[in-house]
Amino acid sequence: MTTSWNVSLLLVCFVAGSACRQQPRKSFSQPTESALALDATVLGVSTVIEDLNVPWEICWGPDGRIWFTEQSGSISAVTPETGERKVMLTIPEVYRQRSLGMLGMAVHPTEPYVFVDYTHLKKDSTIVSKLVRYTRTADTLKDPLLLLEFPGNTGHNGSRVTIAPDGKVMLATGDAARYPNAPDTASLNGKILRMNTDGSVPADNPYPGKLMWSRGHRNIQGLAYTSNGNFFASEHGDATDDELNLIRPKGYYAWPHIEGYADRPKEKTYADTFAFIPPVFSWTPTIAPAGIEHYMSGEIHEWRNTILMGTLKNASLRVIRLNERQDSVLGETVYLTGIFGRLRDLCVSPYGDVYLATSNRDWNPGQGFPKEHDDRIIRLSPIQSAGNLKMLPKSVNRNTASLAKGAMLYASYCEACHKPDGRGIKKTFPALDRSKVVTGDAAALVQLVLKGSKKNTGEQMPGFAFMPDEDLAAVTSYIRGAWRNQADSIPAADIRKIKEQEGL
Ligand code: HEC
Numbered sequence: 360m361t362t363s364w365n366v367s368l369l370l371v372c373f374v375a376g377s378a379c380r381q382q383p384r385k386s387f388s389q390p391t392e393s394a395l396a397l398d399a400t401v402l403g404v405s406t407v408i409e410d411l412n413v414p415w416e417i418c419w420g421p422d423g424r425i426w427f428t429e430q431s432g433s434i435s436a437v438t439p440e441t442g443e444r445k446v447m448l449t450i451p452e453v454y455r456q457r458s459l460g461m462l463g464m465a466v467h468p469t470e471p472y473v474f475v476d477y478t479h480l481k482k483d484s485t486i487v488s489k490l491v492r493y494t495r496t497a498d499t500l501k502d503p504l505l506l507l508e509f510p511g512n513t514g515h516n517g518s519r520v521t522i523a524p525d526g527k528v529m530l531a532t533g534d535a536a537r538y539p540n541a542p543d544t545a546s547l548n549g550k551i552l553r554m555n556t557d558g559s560v561p562a563d564n565p566y567p568g569k570l571m572w573s574r575g576h577r578n579i580q581g582l583a584y585t586s587n588g589n590f591f592a593s594e595h596g597d598a599t600d601d602e603l604n605l606i607r608p609k610g611y612y613a614w615p616h617i618e619g620y621a622d623r624p625k626e627k628t629y630a631d632t633f634a635f636i637p638p639v640f641s642w643t644p645t646i647a648p649a650g651i652e653h654y655m656s657g658e659i660h661e662w663r664n665t666i667l668m669g670t671l672k673n674a675s676l677r678v679i680r681l682n683e684r685q686d687s688v689l690g691e692t693v694y695l696t697g698i699f700g701r702l703r704d705l706c707v708s709p710y711g712d713v714y715l716a717t718s719n720r721d722w723n724p725g726q727g728f729p730k731e732h733d734d735r736i737i738r739l740s741p742i743q744s745a746g747n748l749k750m751l752p753k754s755v756n757r758n759t760a761s762l763a764k765g766a767m768l769y770a771s772y773c774e775a776c777h778k779p780d781g782r783g784i785k786k787t788f789p790a791l792d793r794s795k796v797v798t799g800d801a802a803a804l805v806q807l808v809l810k811g812s813k814k815n816t817g818e819q820m821p822g823f824a825f826m827p828d829e830d831l832a833a834v835t836s837y838i839r840g841a842w843r844n845q846a847d848s849i850p851a852a853d854i855r856k857i858k859e860q861e862g863l
Contacts, residue, residue, distance in 0.1 A: 506558030531579035581651035647672035650704030658711025669702030765837025
């Protein structure tokens with residue numbers, strides 16, 4: 360095993376703009392176990408701490424430690440350089456069941472407060488969520504102050520808590536598996552709430568006297584501010600359409616009426632009457648997005664101005680490129696699929712290192728998990744070279760703009776027969792998931808989609824020659840990369856050529 364080099368320097372820049380000075384970074388005592396090669400940067404992978412039980416939230420504290428919750432009810436702080444852990448508090452009234460328990464937490468950067476959201480089972484068997492503020496001392500948390508108690512359920516309890524750039528507390532609640540809660544302005548569920556650090560309603564909230572900041576959410580699992588103050592949330596969809604949303608004050612996100620984009624007839628009709636904000640990106644098939652962070656450090660320059668997102672079902676790290684204004688998605692790169700199992704949360708240190716928390720001891724572990732020393736907090740940190748470290752598999756790039764369009768076209772034109780999961784209907788509509796026709800010769804696939812099938816018995820495949828080249832390229836590229844398919848995309852120019860050859 361090799362130890363990391365630790366020669367990187369931290370640039371400390373003053374906002375005033377004058378001076379930038381370099382500080383040596385601290386060295387890590389944990390060995391580097393493997394390496395992940397980006398375009399130019401090589402990341403060393405090491406375990407900060409192991410044998411945890413679902414670290415649900417990890418965040419970088421103002422004391423230079425990583426603060427984390429575990430789902431059964433503890434709050435700890437670990438020194439990232441050594442892995443030394445201090446349990447700050449356990450809360451016996453936390454009720455852990457399936458997705459319930461100790462969930463989101465935020466450590467205030469300038470005030471001595473820690474905010475936690477957890478589920479609690481009352482004596483009369485009702486489930487509630489509580490947001491509690493603690494005061495931080497060097498080695499414990501004291502003076503619990505209940506800021507908010509609101510309805511919970513056996514699922515969809517959110518949550519994430521984060522501190523806004525203006526110091527306010529932002530809390531994402533789930534719809535508590537009661538769909539009408541989400542749009543309802545009178546319910547605290549299915550919302551993002553904004554409050555002062557004492558739980559009171561800020562005078563400048565968008566709905567006077569209310570905590571509500573945005574509504575129409577199903578079950579948010581990640582919250583993060585970008586460097587320019589834009590506010591993003593990751594959210595679980597139902598059978599389709601996981602979402603990444605740009606959150607605006609008073610924003611309406613339309614769950615349960617619209618999932619993902621307004622791309623189905625009923626959704627389009629709804630969107631004609633009710634103004635809603637569509638996601639900046641949506642994933643079908645679903646991947647179960649979890650914690651997010653904006654990455655703006657130059658330390659891993661390939662990841663600069665991206666949203667880093669862990670996923671549970673897909674067990675991957677998504678690196679989602681943003682435009683300069685940080686309000687739309689340019690594409691995503693998928694790393695580590697299945698390597699460490701479910702990734703529940705992540706955080707970024709001021710040095711630009713990325714920390715990931717696994718979630719393999721939760722209610723729904725993937726095949727082959729949990730591993731003996733799960734769960735873990737893992738560090739990704741630049742190293743000078745991989746030496747003879749074990750290399751982790753290469754990333755997969757996805758052009759999100761055309762993928763999003765392809766997914767939308769698939770939903771409008773294909774999924775009625777081939778189904779959202781691409782598995783079709785036995786003996787009637789063939790599966791496109793793992794179909795050799797889909798992943799094989801691109802020209803043959805395009806010809807079939809253009810002309811349909813000429814079979815004169817049973818169900819027919821209609822032709823789609825009427826669609827513009829770009830749309831045909833988007834939808835065929837989509838099915839070649841969707842579900843378990845892993846074939847290259849098809850450029851619009853190739854579609855044009857085939858159309859010309861066929862006289863279409
Ligand atoms: C009205 C139902 C229907 C719609 C809509 C439809 N298909 Fe099909 N599709 C079929 C049927 C039926 C077959 C089988 C044809 C055959 O065996 O001759 C088929 C076959 C296919 C195949 C070959 C799969 C294999 O493994 O043999 C592909 C690829 C395909 N469709 C893609 C698409 C795409 C892309 C769209 C949307 C742009 C679409 N289909 C829309 C009914 C449909």
